[in-house]
Amino acid sequence: MARKVLITDCADAQGLITEITGVCFKHQLNIIKNSEFVDNAQGRFFMRTELEGVFDDSSILADLNEILPHSSHVKLVSLSKKRIVIMVTKEAHCLGDILMKAYYAGLDVEIAAIVGNHEILKPLAVKFDIPFHFICHQDMTRLEHEKKMIEVIESYQPEYVVLAKFMRILTPEFVARYPNRIINIHHSFLPAFIGASPYRQAWERGVKIIGATAHFVSNCLDEGPIIKQDVIPVDHSFSAEDLAKNGRDVEKSVLSKALQLVLNEDVIVYGNKTVVF
Structure with missing residues (x-):
């Protein structure tokens, strides 16, 4: 039997859990796991339901749309292995962590290809037998470079x-092609220290923790919906270089955890926020 995830995002109303699970029962689907959340400030209901059985997607969704409030968003998503393309520049720690975890089944993902605007990470891709595409950005406009990517x-x-x-x-233009499908790791605990040189900014401010943030990319720099964050303690003895070195460990951990959440359909985006089950 197949296993899928039912994602429900709708206006809050009484009896929604009973109504939704009733449709699942009608279609003889076994509920493996169920999680729900109500945003009382927005009056919004969210539910993630992991199901097992024989699926007639169109019939199930039609029945759900009949019982859910107007303007609801509902989808059935397979839990099969998903395909990603990784984009890189020069730093290896996040790429290497994803490659290792995928190779040893720590991440259930198919890495289809790696695209880089420098060639420095090509040997790492070759070691894992992943196609590497070098697309140099020099002597190109940003739009020309992105078109090739x-x-x-x-x-x-x-x-x-x-x-x-x-x-x-x-x-x-690039972001619009992949709405809520581009996952970025930012080397700072957003919304603090956005933009360039965040570790230098953090050092100059004398912070006592540093962190990293994985988020979906939007048209506002480093302000897309946040998926995962983490921090580690630091003190006055750390240089900006020390902060960056320790920060790299947080970055790779946060990115791979965020990717796992997304692959497992544990993340619902609404507005510029997320619900993470």
Whole structure:
């Protein structure tokens, strides 16, 4: 039997859990796991239901849309392995962590390809037998460079694009192609220290913790919906270089955890926020 996840996002109302699970029962689907959340401030209901059985998706969704409030968002998603393309520049720690975890089944993901605007990480891709596409940005406009990257990415048809320390700002045109499908790791505990040189900014401010933030990319720099964050303690003895060195460990951990949440359909985006089950 197949296993899928039912994602429900709708206006809050009485009896929603009973109504939704009743449709699941009608279609003889076994509920493996169920989680729900109500945003009382927005009057919004969210539910993630992991199901097992024989699925007639169109019939199930039609029945759900009949009983749910107007303007509801509901989808059935397979838990099969998903395909990603990773974009990189020069830093290896986040890419290496994802490659290792995927190779040893710590991440259930198919890495279709790696796209880089420098060649320095190509040997790492070769070691894991992953296609590496070097697309140099020099002597090109940003749009020309992105057009070449999009051609490569589209040839693999990934569910998600992962920015593993890809150090170029993406245009609105690029972002619009993959709404809530581009996952970025920012080397700071957002919303603090956005933009360039966050560890230098943090050192100059004398912070006592540093962190990293994985988020979906939006058209506002480093302000997309947050998926996962973490921090570690630091003190006055740390230089800016020490902060960056220790920060890299947090970055790779946060990115891989965020990716796992997304792959497992544990993240619902609404507005510029997320519900993470």
